Amino acid sequence: MNGSRAPWARGEDTVSRPRLLGRLRCDVAVVGAGLTGLSTAVELLERDPGLRVVVVEADRVASGASGRGTGLLGPRIGPALSVARRRYGDDVARASHLWSVAAVRHVLDLVRRHEIACDLTPGSQLVVARDEKAAEEQRREADAAQALALPVALVERDELPPVAARYLGGLRYGEAATLDPVALTGQLAGVGERRGLTVFERSPVRAVRRGLLTTLSTDGGEIVADHVVVAVNAFGAAPGAPAGVVGLRVQAGVTRELPEEALAALAGLRAEPLIEHGELSPYFRLMPDGRLVVGGGAVRRGPFGSRAPAPGRLRAAVRALSPTLADVEIESTWAGPVAMTRDGLPVVGHHRGDPGLLHAGGCNGHGLAVAVYNGAHLARWIVEGTGGDLSFCLPWVRPKAPWVPRGRLVDRVLDRYLAHLTAGAGRPQAPGGPGPAAVPAGRSSHA
Template sequence: MNSHLTPWATSQEATRPRLRGRRRCDVAVVGAGLTGLSTALELLTLNPESRVVVLEADRVAAGASGRGTGLLGPRIGPPLQVARRRFGDDVARAAHLWSVAAVRHVLDLVERHQLACDLTPGGQLVVARDERAAEHQYQERQAALMLGLPPEYVEFVERDQLPPYAGRSLSGLRYGPAATLDPAALTEQLARAGERLGLVVHENSQVRRIRRGLLNTVVTDGGELVADHVVLAVNAYGGALAAAPSGVLPVRVQAGVTHKLSEEQLAELAGLDAEPLIEHGEVAPYFRLTPDGRLVVGGGALERGAHGCFAPHPGRLLAAARAFSPALADISLDAAWAGPIAVTRDGLPVLGEHRGDPWLHHATGCNGHGLALSVYHGSVLARRIAGADTGPSDLPWLRASAPWLPRGRVTDRVLDRYLEHLATAAAPSGSAQAAAEAGGPAPRTEIPS
């Protein structure tokens, strides 16, 4: 048994001091995840004299930023063919180029600051397991051509050109640029890079409310932080703060990791470390290798809410892993875990300023594509705060809130059933539970608080 539940080694205890008393700063950032820490680092890079303070309710990388599966890749919002119908060609093209810029930004940031996070450049391969998915992929490639995107951004892969580990897939879409990395290490490295430039991070400092006025005051149990600008970088955890943007729904997703694979199994999956495989579908499983030779599998189940008793479904994860490759027939999961993401009704993020307070900024709602976008959106917010942003201002995800989401007991019940339907549709054929029972001891699981 390994000593940690996710594949990423993270500190289990806060090591930075709590906020005590009343302090003054230029920018207060709420949330020590990828968005908050990249905002802080970019602010200090642009203006080394800035006084930037980050407040974290738990510890650095304790939330979704340290619990992801480390797939760094492009894509934002709905599929290109849907985006063209819904938003028009100009927005659809700009959206994909925005997501490519996000990936390139992370790659550049890692190199520029020498962030040790096991980054492995490569691509992302989305495969079609049936005729309907294959037709969707063909149409998606046609949409990319119609938008004039470079061929290497969205490449259609014929069946005979797929890697051996794609199994019986009918076709694939290869997205680039992309990479895999350790998300918890990236988050911690961003904190340390910022601290070398003067950043102050307070852990165990949960924000209870934000008093708005001529200067915003961020209130914790132990102190107050008065700031010219406040950045809300809490993503799916924003429901408790009245200042958080509306229209964002927290959803908990799951992942698991196997023991270290044998040399024979790793040989069967050669190339998966640089090019993870993602099955086509809303909650379809996806797979990547860690640098130490373990298989990470995600997808297969999701539930509404950022908090609660969502235990992962290791049976579904294990069944997906065994169905992935014949070489994995005898594997078992070492651990399974869950964590929240934030989704919106139109599939687009929310990035901008509070409708009634231009000094209150936010970034959230990446809809499952948050690794690259979270880091990039932090840098965008920093440039806007510093007055250095010269990019477009009319893109639909640059906004104060997301489209309204109906809520209530009946609506929530319908949504829960829909999410379960998606999970059932994504499950491999056969009984996932039976597959789990055949696999020896159950993996350890962790439920985020």
Template sequence: MTEVTRTLRVGVPVWRPEVPVVHRAPVSGSRRCHTAVIGAGLTGLSVALRLAQRHPDRDVVVLEAARVASGASGRGTGLVGPRIGPPLRTARRRYGDERARALHIWSERAVEHVIALCARHHIDCGLTPGSQLLVARDRRARIAMERESAAAAALGVRLTVVAADEMPAGAGRSLGGLRYAPAATVDPAAFATQLAFAAERLGATVHENSPVRRIRHGDGPIRLSTDAGEVLADRVVVAVNGSGANSRTGVLGMRVQAAATVPLTNAQLAELGWLRDEPLAEIGDLAPYYRLTPEGRLVVGGGRIERGAHGSDPLDVEYLRAAVRALHPVVRDVPLEYAWSGPIGMTLDAMPVIGARGGGEMVAVGWRGHGIAASTYAGTLLADRLGAEDGSAPEVFPIPRGRAPALPSIRPVLRLLDLYLARLGRARDRALDSPSHDSGVVRIDRRR
């Protein structure tokens, strides 16, 4: 048999690698502004864009520790979905029906906001509107599906139950599923990058390589100290998510992984082309999920999560390969071309942290890997609230708060968390078919 040589780009996301790099100067010396935003991801850039658009007289400065979209906003999988917080059945028990319903409706509006924002600012990010399909592969997942469907019916929110015999061709064997809409997919790095350009065109300033080392409150403006200067601001928005997780917000930084194949052939797309406007995810902890990019690459994620938000290499390439093989026989031998990991922010109660923190600070973090729609919408609403100095704007989120429940800080507790995450990963391995023998030679390319 002829040996096949393949190149796998490790630690490199698939998103627009050919886009020219734009260098933005770090903060130097001291500068004054009305609003300083910490973090140039989707949340922070949405704040900056909205403020620059509606209040051009107020100077807005964005401080980014690395580069625009260098965190989750540029290393996700581009799924724009309507869910937020815990499952609906849990939200009903914890918060009551009124607020559980408000949470879901808020998340639907977040998706609609992203679609409208891309149209308004002519953002070319491969936006593909559609829906999302969650499938149950085993009895436990089917029970979870039925409970979520019952909760949605009780709340009167949109959720479609899909019977096993109504699944799209090529979705594989299942016990049924749930269809969420509205939804969409995007190139997340292109989306974030063009949000930055749009904000800058309207007068906002973005400084890269400007990590905020200290926030000082006192009489007068808030002082943000960086390595080479400082920014004095009347208002501050903290939008750092997993990369800047700390006890002040109650957010724990984690890393999750994804990969992208080479472009599929026409024959393969004939079987799986429906994934372009309806990504598929399995119900369950760390379950695999799949989407297609506009150029026909299959993107897969799931299987591993690791404490600590820093790093870009994938956590388990073999799992990602096995997940592709398990999806459909037509892609069994399709090689991966990109594999990477990215940071997310987790909270103990599965709810994001969105609201005021006192002393002129506001915060929006903790998206749990489902933040494209929610973070963009929250950033816009935070800007509206900042713009209404008299407090006349409505609350940004149905359950506003400035921090999440306290995180465990005792080393043995964190070690137990690591062991639990590892066990989940092993369980997810067992859920996939055993990977078949690969006779090809895989060459690893670690160039950045």
């Protein structure tokens, strides 16, 4: 079956929220009811319960990347540590990774503090190498982590868990988890609403007018606010969104409930998902109900569209994972939007020349922890200012991302490149065999 619904569909938010009609005045208006927007709103109301906060969403809560990810919560941000050290220096490379670790801890604390039921399963993540080139890159990454005193462990081939026995080695990242992203996003909306948050759905913002106050215009009304936060991530063409963010759609799928033999063989994937090193490479996690989620399918240009191509690549990846999966079929596939930038870093901060207009996006496939934590920082900057916040000095806090060329010719070239990546990343191979050029694990898309 080639469906278009993520496995989290059963947890979709069923609350009916109104469209924006008429003119409204508030302290902070947030564009986008995803993880960044809602975490910004919740943090604002926790820091200052007297604020009037409004979230306006083009579709429904969790309808974008926040509801179509694969539920992997883990550290890492930007390029590989070995690259980050050359590009930014040791202090920034170390601070950036520790920021991503803190982002994971923040989400874990948020879920526990608000008693959010989202099938949270704490654990770790194992990024594995399927060829010698990837294994060598992982050894360099482990050396960089050791030099920076970071909690990244090299796992030799003979130390890999049974489910990863066919690989050549791996890197283990601690303080990770899996969860249901739709449940997390929808319940964050509920947490905010119980504190006075107003959420408008089916109200796309058509224009952002800057001035002494900022005005958002929708088809049915306007919002006038002291501060506006644009949190649209992959939908970078939205009014007020930062430049340099490109939206893509990445395919994932889920199997039917696995037979007992397969569940026994893959039991370790509940607490430690398996991620192949490399761009668009497959990754796997076992859900609490016994189904297997597999990512790293076909990728397409543009954030819109939910139907995914035929699941041949995903099916091949599942069957290559374990002999017990030889007869297991993909139950449903879907396409989730991800936001990419040229340098692999998010773009978070103030609009150039307007401290009242803020933005966050470009999570580069690692949005589950990054998006939530960015929201917390945006809220703190609004309430307390940026003074004394060292995270404001990190390289992704900026008014825009590096320029990305656009146009029909560029789009055609990008389409061909994505097709080439899709074809290369989809070829199963024996360990040590030739394969696609690997890139730093930080660029894999598995939010």
